[in-house]
Amino acid sequence: MKPHLTTAQLTEAELGEIRTLIEQRSAILLDSSRERFFSTRLREYLGEKHIESGTELLQIVRASVTEYDALLEQLLTQETSFFRYPAVYEALRKKILPEVQERKFWQDPRALRIWSAGCSTGEEPCSIAITLCDSLKFAEAWEIEILATDISRRALSHAERGIYAKRSLQDVSLGQVETHFSTTKHGYQVKPRIRKMISFVQMNLVEPAYFGKFDCIFCMNVLMYFSEKRRLAILRRFYDALEPGGYFLLGHSETLSNVSLNLESIRLGDCLIYRKPVSSEAPRMLAFVEELP
Ligand SMILES: C[S@@+](CC[C@H](N)C(=O)[O-])C[C@H]1O[C@@H](n2cnc3c(N)ncnc32)[C@H](O)[C@@H]1O
Known part of the structure; x- marks a missing residue:
């Protein structure tokens, strides 16, 4: 219309x-x-x-x-897609998850918490959940929670239904579609195993809320719409919400330059990711480059 x-x-x-x-x-x-x-x-x-x-x-x-x-x-601008920046999911699979596995292997419960802040219609948290299912060793031995928040109730109700058109699955491999989606007359629906890993919650990033600590925070293509002052205030809260050794991930064209937070920036191929040092490590704010194995 x-x-x-x-x-x-x-x-x-x-x-x-x-x-x-x-x-x-x-x-x-x-x-x-x-x-x-x-x-x-x-x-x-x-x-x-x-x-x-x-x-x-x-x-x-x-x-x-x-x-x-x-x-x-x-x-609101709600553009999103599955595996929007493949390099970010590659970094999750090859760098972030192996580190978390090593750090938390002996913890009981073995909990892994990820926040998708500004999740739109759910493609981003679903991509995270699919990556965890496909690459976390002994995934069933972990207590996994993906918190997916957005200000938009409309986007969240789409996300909760978890049904997507075929064209939005173009960056999901055939194997992943077969494993993690079922076909319905309305489109492709994420299977309960993926859906159960995600809690969708309506939340305005401007309003402080406490959801505990996270191993990884995705805030991709959200802060770019905010003023510098708001961005800094929200980033400080993200920083506090990160576990030591936790990672912060931004969108492809976003960086944390001019932000005085004690985060290491690590370049992995095509993407820049940020890590909160553990207290025993010396503070460093230098960017460095690593090859993915
Ligand atoms: C461009 S989308 C990004 C979606 C996804 N992160 C991605 O990169 O594909 C931006 C999202 O941020 C949400 N958003 C905008 N302002 C917000 C706020 N103050 N609090 C929470 N979410 C907000 C919008 O509703 C929208 O879904």
Whole structure:
């Protein structure tokens, strides 16, 4: 269906107020680089809801969290895919998991916790779960939890259903499709073994919440939409949530340059990953290059 564009007038002042409201509550910066996206989506929203002006919209969304959330859904970018950056999953398989196995082998319970922060419709946490199933030795001997959070309820309800179109499985190998998905009349559904490893939770990264410690945090293609100040505050919280020796993973074009956190940056082939040192290690912030075995 064609989106409903409105003829309602939006003044610069109204646009500015809407931008500020979104930034304050959800960290998303709709600056000049996203101007076209912002004003088109906003006009579509006004048209769909038959709202006459920016001032009316502001009154509605300020008076009701539900209305604010509905507007926000319209302004989120939720692009994602399975195994979006193959090098990251290669790093998980060949570097991060072997290290965790060595560090935690004798622990009882042998727990492994991973956070996919900004998981969108679930392809990222499913890719993590598939990687764990396929490459963690004695996977059944581990207590595995993948926490997958997002601000968008709509994206999370898609993720919870776990049904995907064939075209979105193009980077999933045939063997993995056969092992980890079943076919339904609506598409390919992740099997219960994968689904049970993941807890989907609605969460705004701006609001501090305590979910315990993680061996690995994926926050790919999320912080790039936030202002520098918000990004730093959220990164500090991620840092605190990482286990010593834990890893932090960003999207392909994102880096932690200019961030003063005690993290080693490790280049593995095509990707840069970050590790929180264990307390016995000297602090280092130098990047270094490693070959994957
Ligand atoms: C571009 S998608 C990235 C999805 C996935 N991580 C990937 O790289 O394929 C960005 C996600 O961040 C979520 N997001 C944006 N602002 C957020 C916030 N303040 N708190 C939590 N999630 C947020 C969006 O809803 C969206 O699903």
